[in-house]
Amino acid sequence: MSPKLKAYGSCIAAGCFILLAASTLEPIESLEANTKATNHSALMLIGEKMLHSAEAAQAQSIDISRHNNSLRNALNQLRRQTSTLVQAEKPPLLGQTIDLLANEIPLWQQQVSLLRGQALTQRNRALRLLKQAYLEIWRPHIRLTGPIMLAESTELTLGHNVKIRSVHANKQNMNLATKNNEPTPGMSLAIPAVNGQDIPRELNLHSFQISRNSKVFAHVEPETASTQVPLNRMHQWRLILSQLNGEPLSGADIEIEGHMPGHVHGLPTQPQVTTEIAPGVYRVEGVKFQMPGWWVMTFNINNHQFNDAVTFNIRL
Numbered sequence: 001m002s003p004k005l006k007a008y009g010s011c012i013a014a015g016c017f018i019l020l021a022a023s024t025l026e027p028i029e030s031l032e033a034n035t036k037a038t039n040h041s042a043l044m045l046i047g048e049k050m051l052h053s054a055e056a057a058q059a060q061s062i063d064i065s066r067h068n069n070s071l072r073n074a075l076n077q078l079r080r081q082t083s084t085l086v087q088a089e090k091p092p093l094l095g096q097t098i099d100l101l102a103n104e105i106p107l108w109q110q111q112v113s114l115l116r117g118q119a120l121t122q123r124n125r126a127l128r129l130l131k132q133a134y135l136e137i138w139r140p141h142i143r144l145t146g147p148i149m150l151a152e153s154t155e156l157t158l159g160h161n162v163k164i165r166s167v168h169a170n171k172q173n174m175n176l177a178t179k180n181n182e183p184t185p186g187m188s189l190a191i192p193a194v195n196g197q198d199i200p201r202e203l204n205l206h207s208f209q210i211s212r213n214s215k216v217f218a219h220v221e222p223e224t225a226s227t228q229v230p231l232n233r234m235h236q237w238r239l240i241l242s243q244l245n246g247e248p249l250s251g252a253d254i255e256i257e258g259h260m261p262g263h264v265h266g267l268p269t270q271p272q273v274t275t276e277i278a279p280g281v282y283r284v285e286g287v288k289f290q291m292p293g294w295w296v297m298t299f300n301i302n303n304h305q306f307n308d309a310v311t312f313n314i315r316l
Contacts (some may be wrong), residue, residue, distance in 0.1 A: 041246030248280025
């Protein structure tokens with residue numbers, strides 16, 4: 001084979017890697033038909049199966065996309081090399097083979113899109129099922145089912161404890177503060193505000209989350225009278241950890257991290273798990289937020305069998 005056609009073999013090899021594999025997704029209907037069971041731990045196991053099926057489909061879509069890109073690159077290289085050959089040097093039917101393989105690329109891309117869509121749909125259904133069963137199992141310990149919210153307060157607070165932002169109609173960029181929470185004379189529109197954060201429009205604020213490695217399903221809520229977060233005051237949280245088989249994740253070592261995306265600071269305190277109230281139910285003490293805005297709280301979990309982490313977005 002001519003050195004100029006070395007890419008030809010790699011092109012064919014890349015194409016052969018892309019085999020039309022049947023989707024690893026188990027039909028959603030067959031899985032959901034089993035959700036009539038009354039055992040909530042069994043429902044969590046079904047949710048876990050659906051979740052792993054969705055993850056397998058997502059992995060398959062990545063694999064197909066990777067080989068599809070390899071095929072595209074090999075074809076482009078082969079076209080460049082064959083363009084320098086005289087007609088007599090070109091292998092018979094080479095041009096037709098290149099065109100045939102090139103026509104397959106959009107079909108494989110459609111397969112990738114289909115798998116990703118199916119994986120996302122099944123993942124969302126799996127998470128809903130896990131939450132449904134989890135709520136029933138842990139109901140005695142759960143008071144908050146929505147997102148974590150900031151407690152109502154008459155105190156106006158700006159980022160980093162600046163009290164008042166007062167903006168004149170002709171001076172939109174002014175940012176003034178007073179010591180007694182009174183707006184500056186002649187100014188208007190005194191509002192609490194957040195500086196320097198690019199908050200995603202579709203931020204996931206659920207207080208129920210799956211862990212990073214899909215080992216743990218978790219819920220967190222403030223242990224306050226209103227289940228809301230007080231500003232600039234120490235308070236406690238409750239963290240509930242469950243394995244995906246419905247069993248409590250007991251005896252775990254947990255480290256807590258918190259920060260504000262877009263700001264160069266974390267929490268003003270170092271919250272710690274102080275006790276396990278019940279199997280899988282942990283009390284977190286020393287929580288404090290000094291300003292409103294978008295916070296991210298991560299609980300790093302080590303139960304001596306695996307390491308995992310679960311993250312919650314909080315918009316106060």
